[in-house]
Each structure stands twice: as structure tokens, then as C-alpha cells.
């Protein structure tokens with residue numbers, strides 16, 4: 001691996017977001033300031049900006065490229081008709097329910113009623129929570145990998161000191177990533 005690839009940046013505010021993410025405080029605003037301010041701008045949830053020739057945004061407190069989000073959005077596009085009952089999806093909640101459950105609101109009401117009637121409701125709830133955690137792990141991995149792939153001259157430690165990127169630091173971040181993922185996995189039921 002070349003030296004330039006190893007010179008990475010890890011910002012103080014990013015570390016705070018990592019902590020927030022692990023502690024489940026994803027929407028919480030971070031306000032870590034440090035002496036190192038290379039192009040650093042506080043970004044808000046949903047904001048879109050250009051950086052290193054790519055488009056970025058913040059989703060669930062996680063910085064990510066638009067292309068990755070676009071791929072997610074394409075999958076989430078709502079068709080005109082429900083794939084299960086073939087009815088036109090015109091109910092005011094259809095769009096919202098399709099994005100999560102892949103069928104219309106009516107189908108989902110029927111689906112939940114059936115689960116409750118057959119005693120499968122609790123298992124289903126667990127499954128939903130677990131898949132939310134999986135989504136969180138996925139977002140988190142994309143975010144850390146993006147951080148490691150940014151090419152900058154240094155990063156800010158938790159104490160606000162600027163350090164140049166080294167193999168040791170990179171390994172530290174990867175170890176931290178593994179630990180955070182382990183933690184998130186333990187939240188699954």
C-alpha cells in the first residue's frame with residue numbers, strides 16, 4: 001500500500017459521531033472543536049455538498065457519498081401497484097409502508113393481524129429490530145471505510161491533537177471499527 005493511501009484523516013467530530021452511533025444517539029449533534037480546521041465545516045443531517053469531486057450527505061448522522069444513497073433510493077422507489085395485492089397504491093401511507101415492508105398499507109395491516117393471530121408477532125418484532133441493527137452496522141462500515149479512503153494529510157486525535165496518518169493509527173481505527181460492530185451485533189436478539 002502506498003504512503004499516500006496511508007495518510008488519512010480522522011476528525012474529532014467524526015470520533016464523536018462514532019461514539020454517538022455506538023451509543024445509539026444517532027441524531028445528536030456533535031460540537032467538538034479542535035485547532036485542526038482543514039476545510040472542516042459542520043454539516044447537518046440531509047445536507048448535500050461537494051468534496052474531493054464527489055457528492056456527500058449526512059444520513060442518520062453518518063457521512064456518505066450520494067452514489068451509495070442513490071443506490072439505496074432506487075431500491076426504495078415506490079411502484080404504482082402493490083406487488084402483493086396488485087392494487088393501486090393510493091393510500092396516504094402506502095409510500096411509507098412500501099419503503100419499509102415492500103407492500104401496501106392494507107397488505108401490511110392484514111399481515112400484522114395474521115401474525116398476531118398465529119402468535120408470531122414477537123418473533124416478527126425481533127426480526128424487524130435485528131434488521132434495523134444490520135442496517136446500522138452496514139451504514140457504519142461504509143462510513144468508516146469512507147473515512148479511511150479520504151486522502152488528507154492528518155487527523156485529529158480525541159484530545160484535539162493533529163497527528164499524521166500512520167499504519168498504527170489506521171490499525172487502531174480498524175480495531176475500533178471491529179469493536180463497534182461487535183457491540184452493535186450484541187444488541188441483536
Ligand SMILES: [Zn+2]
Pocket residue numbers: 082083084085086087103104105106107108
Ligand atoms: Zn397490497
